[in-house]
Amino acid sequence: MTLSVALGPDTQEGTRTGTAESTDSLTAPDIPWNLVIWNDPVNLMSYVSYVFQSYFGYSESKANKLMMEVHKKGRSIVTHGSKEQVERHAVAMHGFGLWATVEKASGGPGGNSGKSGGPGQGKGKRG
Amino acid sequence: MAKAFKNGLKGITGYLEPAERELLRSLIDDVISMLQPEDRTGQDPLAALIGLDMDVAEPSDRAVKRLLPNVVKDDGAASLEFRQLTERSLRETKIGALRAAALDLDKEEIVLTPEGAKHWSMALNDVRLVLAERLDIRDEEDAEHVHLMQDWSQAEDVESYLALVYNFATWLQESLVQAMLQSLESRR
Numbered sequence: 001m002t003l004s005v006a007l008g009p010d011t012q013e014g015t016r017t018g019t020a021e022s023t024d025s026l027t028a029p030d031i032p033w034n035l036v037i038w039n040d041p042v043n044l045m046s047y048v049s050y051v052f053q054s055y056f057g058y059s060e061s062k063a064n065k066l067m068m069e070v071h072k073k074g075r076s077i078v079t080h081g082s083k084e085q086v087e088r089h090a091v092a093m094h095g096f097g098l099w100a101t102v103e104k105a106s107g108g109p110g111g112n113s114g115k116s117g118g119p120g121q122g123k124g125k126r127g
Numbered sequence: 128m129a130k131a132f133k134n135g136l137k138g139i140t141g142y143l144e145p146a147e148r149e150l151l152r153s154l155i156d157d158v159i160s161m162l163q164p165e166d167r168t169g170q171d172p173l174a175a176l177i178g179l180d181m182d183v184a185e186p187s188d189r190a191v192k193r194l195l196p197n198v199v200k201d202d203g204a205a206s207l208e209f210r211q212l213t214e215r216s217l218r219e220t221k222i223g224a225l226r227a228a229a230l231d232l233d234k235e236e237i238v239l240t241p242e243g244a245k246h247w248s249m250a251l252n253d254v255r256l257v258l259a260e261r262l263d264i265r266d267e268e269d270a271e272h273v274h275l276m277q278d279w280s281q282a283e284d285v286e287s288y289l290a291l292v293y294n295f296a297t298w299l300q301e302s303l304v305q306a307m308l309q310s311l312e313s314r315r
Binding site: 002036041042043044046047049050053054060087090091094095096097099100101102103 | 193194195196197198199200209213216217220221224245248249252253255256259264265266267269270274297300301304305307308311312
C-alpha cells in the first residue's frame, strides 16, 4: 500500500455494498472460512482503512490495525464466516479494488497461508 | 490547477480544470472499455439474465486480471467457477461506479453525496490499478520510483507521462478519501 492515513475517532458507519449473487456452496456450512486481504503497492492506506470502516463497520482503530497488518505482513484475515458469506465479502472487496481471496480456516494462527505471493503473476513481492 | 476534495456542509466538493476533467474522462472510458463484457450472441439468455456466465475465462490482460482477481489463491478451477457466478455483476458494479464519476465530470464544481464519493473513490482506484499495471508497478520500490516523477516538464515519453498521470490520480484519490474519512467521522 502507499501513502499515509488520517486518524479520527471510531465509527460504526455500515454501508453494505455486497452486490454478488448468492453462490450456493456445496461445502458444509459449519466449516469457517477466512476473508484474506493481500498487500499491493497501489492501494492507498487511507482507502483500505476507509473500506474496512465503511463496508465492515469496523472502528477506525480496528480498521487501521488490519490495514497495517496487510501493509507489514503482506496479508490479513479481515473477517470470517460461512463460505457463502466470505465469498460475498470478497466480491465486494474486488468491487473496491482490494485484493481479496477466501480460504478455509485451518485453526492455526494466520490460517492456512503458508505460501508467499498474491494470487497474480509478477515479481511476487506484492503478495 | 485542481483543488483537493473537501468535506463541508454541501457534501464533498472538488474542482478540476477542463483539461484535467478531459484526462480523467478518457482514463475512465479506457477502464470501462476494458471491463465491458464481450458480447456473446450465442449466450443462453436465461443464464445472462441471472448474471451467470459459463463462458468466462481468467483474463489474459494483467490489468483486467488485477481488476477482476481470482478469489481462491492457487486454485484456478475454484476461481473460475466463482467467476461464472460473479464476474458479470462485478464488471457491472465497477462500470456503474466509473460511469457515475464520468457524469460528475460534466459539471464545473464537483459536489458529491456519500454514495457519489464512494463511486468516485472506486473509479479512481480502478484507474490507478490499470495505470500501475501499465507502469509495471510490482512492489513498493517501483511505486516510490514512479512517485518521484512530479514535474510535467520532465514528461518526454509515454512512460513518464503515464507516471505523472498516475501521480495526479493518486493525489486526487488521497484528497478524496481524506474527505470521505472526515465525512464518516462527522456522520457517526
